[in-house]
Amino acid sequence: MAEALKKPPPDLAARLKGLRDGLLTGLVERDVPVRLALLAALAGEHLLLIGPPGTAKSLVARRLHQAFHPATYFERLLTRFSVPEELFGPLSIKGLEEDRYERLTEAYLPRASIAFLDEIFKANSAILNALLTLLNEREFDNGKRREATPLISVVGASNELPEGEELDALFDRFLLRCHVGPVSKAGFPSLLGFRGDVGAELPRQLRLSEEDLAEVRQAAASIAVPDDVVALLADLREWCMAEGIQVSDRRWRKVVKLLQTAALTNGRDRVSIWDCWLLQHCIWNEPGQRAKVHDWYEARAGTSAKMDPSRLTQIVTVWEAGLKRDQDSRSQARDAEGNLLFKDEDGKPTVAKGYMAQAKRGGEPLYLAPDDSHTREPDHYGHTRWKVNDRTKAGSGFTLSELNALWVQDPSRGSRQFSHWPNRDAYLANNANWHMEEVDRPPFMEPTRQKAAHIEACLKELTSLRGQVEDYKAQLLAHIASLDADIRAHLWVTADFAEPAARSLEATRRVVETLLERLGKLRQGFELLPCEREEAP
Known part of the structure; x- marks a missing residue:
């Protein structure tokens, strides 16, 4: 029985595609928030939507609720004057009569599966501590008891970023963050074309149960995270530090869990570089930083841990400098008898x-x-x-x-x-x-005569390096050949990324071709180096 839980439902990818597309019915330019909301729920994470009023933030949460059955829904707008009773339920009069400080949580946040908290950063200190525990541990302290909650995911919303250190912990609880703006000029006619309230009608067989979620989350833990993805995350962490983007260690661990869920739900047993497209929605503290992370990732798409083109270029440059030193090296010539000339x-x-x-x-x-x-x-x-x-x-x-x-x-x-x-x-x-x-x-x-062992060692290392680059080129060409299908079939990556990803891969391919040419010239250069005469036995 335990072994069966490690495998997700066999039709999971197809069901999720149907859910995703169904949730998007009647929405204009809300593809990304809906995808992120559904993925967040599958991974047991939360989504924060930042944007002005009237941009369908609450609608995303209501649509997400429809993806699960059975599931309860809770929605509340917070203000500076909100009191705990509005979120967690009123105090039990009967409990007070019996000297128990308990809340009646039915129909409130502690009993919700999906919740939408608007203007979440208006939460005051009376609400904040209980909210943090509920978001992170899925538990609620009700009097003397700590109760487990059925919470799947919270969609938080705000018109502005949090101000004040006391809200940093709450901000960090939202792994996925998305800026939602008004519909663009291109999408505006479509928006006007809808008549009345267009709802999403999802067949019962598509909706996810608690058992489905448990299987997904348990199976996701066994998804492999290959070295190239680990290297990409390590490089991104260094880049974030240089850019002044603070990302907690807890957040990095949650990012890995999210990527594992993304890979699993796409029917793979290991995380792909393409899953890392999601990083732009996890690693920012200000909306403007998302584009920077996206550009950084786009430039790295198609690279790997050992075959990063920038690293390869540095290696080849070092080899070229070494060859030039050998070529420029001069020694005093000797005649056939060994006399200096x-x-x-x-x-x-x-x-x-x-x-x-x-x-x-x-x-x-x-x-x-x-x-x-x-x-x-x-x-x-x-x-x-x-x-x-x-x-x-x-x-x-x-x-x-x-x-x-x-x-x-x-x-x-x-x-x-x-x-x-x-x-x-x-x-x-x-x-x-x-x-x-x-x-x-x-x-x-005359040009220095190099030792035969030195030339042979250099040629051997160059042969090995060229083999690695050629293997990488083959992988790169495979990426290019399958790119369009991989991205368009990806549940969470939007199809518009295919074009910039293709440009990035093509640029990387040109770099690799140039590197192979340089390696060929390096080999020729070392082969032409003068070699020491072999002494007669």
């Missing part, structure tokens, strides 16, 4: 590390002093000649300006200053007169 004056390789070149000082070339050169220094008798005995100037050489200050003995014209010596240019051009020094040649560089 250097670059000669013509840019060709040589084993000679150094060569003799004209020395320089401060960027100026240095020379040797001419033979028989001397200096002239003025004194009391005219000039004194000092012969240059060391042509190298103690190894430091002469700059051109220093040479120009010397005097050279010219056999035909006598002593001439170097700067005016007829053989000056020829002397400077003759490298035999240059002061030379040994200069190290620059190393002859």
